[in-house]
Amino acid sequence: MNSTLAEASSIARSTDLLFGAMLLLCGVMAIGICFVLLFFCIRYRAGNRKVDRGVVGRKLGVELTWTLVPLALFIVIFTWAAHDFSELYRPPADALPISVEAKQWMWKLQHRNGKREINELHVPLGQPVKLVMSSQDAIHSFFVPAFRIKQDVVPGRYTTLWFTATQLGEFPLFCSEYCGSSHSQMIGRIVVLAPADFGRWLQAGTSQPSLAQYGYARFRQLGCSGCHAAGSTVHAPALEGLLGRTVHLQDGRTLVADENYIRDSILLPQKDVVAGFAPVMPSFAGQVSEEDIQGLVAWIRSTGGPQGAPR
Amino acid sequence: MSYLDEGHTIKSWLTSTDHKRIAILYAISISVFFFVGGAAATLIRLELATPAGDLVSHDTYNRLFTAHGVIMVWLFLIPSIPSVFGNFLLPLMIGAKDLAFPRLNLLSWYLYVAGGVLVLCALAAGGVDTGWTFYTPYSTMFSNGYVVLTLFGVFVTGFSSILTGLNFIVTVHHLRMPGMGWFRLPLFIWAIYATSLILVLATPVLAMTTLLLVAERLWHIGVFDPALGGDPILFQHLFWFYSHPAVYIMVLPAMGVASEIIPCFARQRIFGYRFMAYAILGIASIGFLVWGHHMFVSGQSMAASMVFSLLSFLVAIPSAIKVFNWTATLYKGSLRFEAPMLYALGFVGLFMIGGLTGLFLASLALDVHLTDTYFVVSHFHYIMVGGTVMAYFGALHFWWPKVTGKLVPDLWARIAAVLIFLGFNFTFFPQYLLGVAGMPRRYHQYPPQFQVLHLLSSAGAVVLAIGYLLPLFYLAWSLRYGQRASANPWDARGLEWETSSPPPTHNFTHPPQLPERVYDYDPTSPRAVAQ
Numbered sequence: 001m002n003s004t005l006a007e008a009s010s011i012a013r014s015t016d017l018l019f020g021a022m023l024l025l026c027g028v029m030a031i032g033i034c035f036v037l038l039f040f041c042i043r044y045r046a047g048n049r050k051v052d053r054g055v056v057g058r059k060l061g062v063e064l065t066w067t068l069v070p071l072a073l074f075i076v077i078f079t080w081a082a083h084d085f086s087e088l089y090r091p092p093a094d095a096l097p098i099s100v101e102a103k104q105w106m107w108k109l110q111h112r113n114g115k116r117e118i119n120e121l122h123v124p125l126g127q128p129v130k131l132v133m134s135s136q137d138a139i140h141s142f143f144v145p146a147f148r149i150k151q152d153v154v155p156g157r158y159t160t161l162w163f164t165a166t167q168l169g170e171f172p173l174f175c176s177e178y179c180g181s182s183h184s185q186m187i188g189r190i191v192v193l194a195p196a197d198f199g200r201w202l203q204a205g206t207s208q209p210s211l212a213q214y215g216y217a218r219f220r221q222l223g224c225s226g227c228h229a230a231g232s233t234v235h236a237p238a239l240e241g242l243l244g245r246t247v248h249l250q251d252g253r254t255l256v257a258d259e260n261y262i263r264d265s266i267l268l269p270q271k272d273v274v275a276g277f278a279p280v281m282p283s284f285a286g287q288v289s290e291e292d293i294q295g296l297v298a299w300i301r302s303t304g305g306p307q308g309a310p311r
Numbered sequence: 312m313s314y315l316d317e318g319h320t321i322k323s324w325l326t327s328t329d330h331k332r333i334a335i336l337y338a339i340s341i342s343v344f345f346f347v348g349g350a351a352a353t354l355i356r357l358e359l360a361t362p363a364g365d366l367v368s369h370d371t372y373n374r375l376f377t378a379h380g381v382i383m384v385w386l387f388l389i390p391s392i393p394s395v396f397g398n399f400l401l402p403l404m405i406g407a408k409d410l411a412f413p414r415l416n417l418l419s420w421y422l423y424v425a426g427g428v429l430v431l432c433a434l435a436a437g438g439v440d441t442g443w444t445f446y447t448p449y450s451t452m453f454s455n456g457y458v459v460l461t462l463f464g465v466f467v468t469g470f471s472s473i474l475t476g477l478n479f480i481v482t483v484h485h486l487r488m489p490g491m492g493w494f495r496l497p498l499f500i501w502a503i504y505a506t507s508l509i510l511v512l513a514t515p516v517l518a519m520t521t522l523l524l525v526a527e528r529l530w531h532i533g534v535f536d537p538a539l540g541g542d543p544i545l546f547q548h549l550f551w552f553y554s555h556p557a558v559y560i561m562v563l564p565a566m567g568v569a570s571e572i573i574p575c576f577a578r579q580r581i582f583g584y585r586f587m588a589y590a591i592l593g594i595a596s597i598g599f600l601v602w603g604h605h606m607f608v609s610g611q612s613m614a615a616s617m618v619f620s621l622l623s624f625l626v627a628i629p630s631a632i633k634v635f636n637w638t639a640t641l642y643k644g645s646l647r648f649e650a651p652m653l654y655a656l657g658f659v660g661l662f663m664i665g666g667l668t669g670l671f672l673a674s675l676a677l678d679v680h681l682t683d684t685y686f687v688v689s690h691f692h693y694i695m696v697g698g699t700v701m702a703y704f705g706a707l708h709f710w711w712p713k714v715t716g717k718l719v720p721d722l723w724a725r726i727a728a729v730l731i732f733l734g735f736n737f738t739f740f741p742q743y744l745l746g747v748a749g750m751p752r753r754y755h756q757y758p759p760q761f762q763v764l765h766l767l768s769s770a771g772a773v774v775l776a777i778g779y780l781l782p783l784f785y786l787a788w789s790l791r792y793g794q795r796a797s798a799n800p801w802d803a804r805g806l807e808w809e810t811s812s813p814p815p816t817h818n819f820t821h822p823p824q825l826p827e828r829v830y831d832y833d834p835t836s837p838r839a840v841a842q
Contacts, residue, residue: 004749004760015676019747022674026667033638033663037656040641041648044577046837053643053834055580063583066635067628074624077674082617085675089613104453138449139543141608141683145749148680152609154544155448156537159610172758176683176751178442180453181369184754268540285538 008167008192009147014084016148021080025073088149091162093244095130097301098123099211099294102133102140102153105182107173112298114208119188121173123165124198130162132259132297134290141177144190152177158259158297165192212302215295222284222292236281237274243297244306248275259297266293313716313813328413329816334399335714336420341387341395344427348382349779351375356738356772359765364756372755373440374456380443381461385468386427388699389557392564393510394423394475396706397503399714401479403807404497406488406825408817411481419474426468433460442753444554447535447546451527458528462521469514469521472560476510479503488806490825494588497805497829498581501588502567505595509556509563513599517553520546544609551602559598561695562662563591565702566633569655572709573637575803576652577644578834582636590629590636597626607678616675623673627666634663645834650724651801654705657732661697665690668743686746689739697735704731704782711786712796716813719793723785730778737771802838804831 007013043051098121101108109117123129133142135155142161143150151161175186193201209217219225227236242257250273255261264271266288269281288296314331317323324332355375358366367375398416402409410416433439439456441449450458483504487496496504524546526532533539535546574581581587603611603619637659646652668690672678681687708728711719741764750761757765799808807814809823 004758005747011676015680018674019671019677019680022671022677026670030663030667033634034660037638037641037659040638040644041646041656044641044644044646044834046578046645046647053645055833055835056582056639056643058583062639063586063632063636067586067632070631071625071628074627074670077670078621078624081674081676081678082620083676085607085616085679086613088676088679138453139446139609143683143749143751145680150608150679150682154537154610156543157610172749174749174751178373178444178446178449178753180440180449181373183373184364184369184751184756187758 004145006146010164012148091130092128095128100131100133103136105186114210122191124195128164138179140175143174143176146171211298215299240303241305250275314816330410337394344386351379356769360769362759369755374438388561391703407486412478419471422471426464429464433457447543466521469518472510472514476507479507498570499567501591502563505591506563513553513556520549551605555602561699565699568702568706572651572655574830578832579644580830582639590632593629645837651709653728658701665693684746685742685750689742692739712800713812717789717793718796727781734775734778741767
């Protein structure tokens with residue numbers, strides 16, 4: 001199946017190993033049961049005169065065996081699969097952030113330096129990449145078969161996905177959550193370049209400000225800096241280095257500040273008020289675009305902090 | 312006088328409160344929907360024979376797969392075995408004269424037909440392009456089809472399910488013949504009973520969800536719309552809270568059918584009767600706790616995904632027990648392979664493949680790659696079509712003599728059973744491979760590297776379609792020219808065989824004899840060949 005099913009990411013190998021193990025286990029079970037079924041069908045057919053028949057009574061031992069053995073096997077598989085799964089959602093702290101916006105029916109991608117692409121994503125070989133994704137309309141799903149990754153892209157919130165490409169080349173990108181008329185045309189490709197080539201590609205032909213610069217400009221234009229900048233008279237939390245930090249809230253909860261927390265704080269500021277601050281911030285819903293929020297997040301990311309927060 | 316001779320006018324049928332006549336009404340209406348849904352499936356497979364999307368437009372294609380899903384799920388699979396065979400057999404199998412609420416039963420049928428007609432109206436008016444899952448915000452904000460009308464049809468049909476379930480539960484509790492304890496119930500009754508519990512407990516959630524969706528679409532109340540503080544993932548939770556148990560509404564009755572047919576044609580007691588009954592209850596109850604396994608990549612929390620994954624593995628245990636027990640029932644039996652047995656064995660095989668591939672999807676890391684691909688499409692078709700439809704056809708052939716008083720021409724029936732089994736595998740096995748290769752579902756056009764497998768699948772669908780059409784002819788033929796059936800042509804145990812074929816209006820002319828134990832077959836004294 002050419003490049004669709006290459007093992008082109010760091011987790012593809014372990015996913016395939018699990019798949020192989022499942023195929024072996026389930027295959028042996030299926031073939032075994034089919035064999036027994038056919039064997040009984042032939043041996044105990046009504047026409048066969050040379051066979052011992054009789055009413056079969058209860059066999060508690062047999063029943064317990066075929067209940068408990070699969071149970072034990074299933075727990076092993078569950079643990080294995082759950083372990084691999086948790087890896088899928090733990091991006092390394094140094095992962096290269098790229099923002100993804102899905103809309104009917106295209107993928108819009110933006111690199112940290114502001115370079116944009118549509119339905120095509122260039123990434124460097126061997127470096128972890130973290131996608132911060134949101135949707136403008138319906139639910140979409142970012143699916144790269146060759147990387148064995150998929151994540152729904154949901155309006156109103158960020159979902160994230162990370163991978164490390166391990167093979168040079170081009171790999172198909174699909175939308176796998178049904179999203180209307182041209183769902184099947186919402187496809188693109190991931191282009192994996194050698195790091196040096198990627199660096200050259202990234203620099204070529206960009207004159208736009210970086211996403212973080214854009215975010216910082218919006219930070220000032222929208223008046224955020226009036227309260228959040230150091231030395232401001234209004235008492236508001238400082239945002240530098242926020243991403244990935246643990247935040248204590250007024251109602252006693254704590255959470256780790258991730259992209260969704262920042263997004264919610266802009267759109268629904270009364271939801272998670274930081275301890276020690278008055279809930280005075282107005283909602284910016286309707287005043288900021290998806291791109292603005294992505295920019296603001298990028299600016300906060302550029303100010304440092306622990307980052308790479310778990311989902 | 313049989314129930315069929317009670318009156319020959321249309322009115323005598325449409326106003327009948329006899330559970331057997333209502334079962335026939337269901338059978339006829341369900342068959343109509345099966346062939347409408349099947350026609351949509353045929354068009355889908357024809358379209359997918361080439362990668363270009365050149366047969367129908369993308370909007371038409373989206374409406375076709377939505378129509379196929381909505382019709383097959385709500386108007387065929389869910390009502391199929393319970394409403395036709397549950398209705399016909401439940402009172403007979405427990406020695407009762409009718410269901411507990413005969414008029415409510417007739418109302419259920421009218422609601423079912425009304426809901427079905429509404430859905431057909433929505434289709435005729437232009438259809439709906441959301442997919443049968445109606446995911447928000449697509450269905451509330453972007454879909455350009457007749458979403459509200461379709462949902463209203465589904466809503467009305469849901470009440471039919473609830474009333475039928477209620478009726479069955481009360482009947483099983485109150486109308487069992489004297490001396491028939493719970494562990495003397497045939498497994499088909501256990502299955503129908505457990506199914507009814509799911510119908511009554513889960514369907515109201517569907518009703519609520521459809522109402523919320525309609526309100527959201529019409530008045531933007533903001534339950535699901537993130538711009539208004541709603542949550543699109545909430546819809547998925549509500550939807551799957553009904554729709555996952557719905558899978559067990561489809562497959563538990565099918566398991567019940569297999570548990571009647573296999574002992575009869577193996578002349579052997581069902582292996583591990585009590586484990587089988589407990590497994591039915593286990594599947595029905597754990598089945599309520601696994602809905603989140605449809606949402607591993609939706610953005611739900613990792614902890615939630617892990618719990619749902621573990622529970623999904625647990626629900627596989629009682630399902631595995633059932634497959635093992637059916638197989639063990641053949642041991643030391645005296646086996647005959649008339650059409651009902653072929654369907655039942657086909658059911659076991661296909662259900663097993665569907666179930667085992669379900670484990671791939673329950674495995675979190677694998678689900679990430681496989682979900683929303685053809686692997687899922689194939690998996691649920693193996694369970695729902697390979698399982699439920701095979702069992703429905705098995706039941707149709709097994710109880711046809713009881714229902715109509717006529718025997719089925721066995722050679723034709725066997726040919727159809729084999730064609731359906733082969734056609735089914737030919738259609739859906741390639742789809743597993745497509746899914747593993749990364750082919751997303753619900754694609755009107757697709758990259759050319761997937762064509763070979765799609766073409767195989769489409770070719771298989773032709774065989775399958777022929778297999779499904781055959782019974783239409785030979786069953787109709789048997790009504791007119793078929794041999795008369797005796798009261799018990801298969802020499803089966805079970806009270807429904809104690810009365811004449813077809814049964815009299817009030818089921819039994821004299822009270823049936825309660826057997827010593829259920830499935831009292833003896834393989835050392837094989838039955839005479841069906842007359």
